[in-house]
Amino acid sequence: MTARRMLIVASLLWVAGCGRDAVAPPDAVVGQYGGRAVLLLATGETVRVQVECGGAAVFNRPIIPASDGQFWLAPTLSTSNGVTAAVAIKGTVDSDQIAFDITRLGPYGDVTTAQFLVKRDEPAEWIGMACAAG
Numbered sequence: 001m002t003a004r005r006m007l008i009v010a011s012l013l014w015v016a017g018c019g020r021d022a023v024a025p026p027d028a029v030v031g032q033y034g035g036r037a038v039l040l041l042a043t044g045e046t047v048r049v050q051v052e053c054g055g056a057a058v059f060n061r062p063i064i065p066a067s068d069g070q071f072w073l074a075p076t077l078s079t080s081n082g083v084t085a086a087v088a089i090k091g092t093v094d095s096d097q098i099a100f101d102i103t104r105l106g107p108y109g110d111v112t113t114a115q116f117l118v119k120r121d122e123p124a125e126w127i128g129m130a131c132a133a134g
Contacts, residue, residue: 023044024043024044024045024062025044025062025064027064027065028042028043028044028062028063028064029042029062029063029064029065029071029093029098030042030043030044030062031120031121032120032121032122032123033097033098033118033119033120033121033122034118034119034122034123034124034125035116035117035118035119035122035124035125036116036117036125036127037051037052037053037116037124037125037126037127038050038051038052038116038118038124039118039123039124040098040100040116040118042062042063043062044062045060045061045062046058046059046060046061046062047059047061047062047063047073047089049087049089049102050124051102051114051116052124052126052127052128054080054114055078055079055080055081056078056080057076057078057087057089057102058076058078059073059074059076059089060076061073061074063093063098065092065093068092069092069093069094070090070091070092070093071089071090071091071092071093072088072089072090072091073088073089073090074088075087075088075105076088078104083106083107084107085104085105085106085107086104086105087102087103087104087105088102088103089101089102089103090103096119096120096121097117097118097119097120098117098118099115099116099117100115100116100118101113101114101115101116102114102116
């Protein structure tokens with residue numbers, strides 16, 4: 001096979017791969033969930049959590065709750081205000097809402113946990129005062 005043909009075949013394979021839609025696992029939580037000072041965007045492949053004044057964390061896996069609604073997302077690295085930390089989520093899905101804890105392990109061993117409650121198809125409530133309180 002000539003180099004030109006290999007390039008054409010590789011290009012076609014690349015285009016074909018880009019054109020396919022990802023299919024969410026049937027039990028994955030999908031949608032936008034908003035709450036006080038937090039927004040959670042869940043797809044069949046990722047979860048993005050934006051916390052007011054705390055930056056964002058992207059988890060490269062979906063929320064797939066157990067039969068009792070509980071789930072856990074393994075730590076990912078997140079950078080906020082120039083500081084990188086490991087962030088994990090543990091929570092419970094109940095109908096149209098998710099209650100979850102975000103645990104953050106900072107670069108100096110500091111551990112913080114914050115609790116959130118978000119509701120499906122609701123916007124985040126950006127309150128501004130959360131930044132001043134921190």
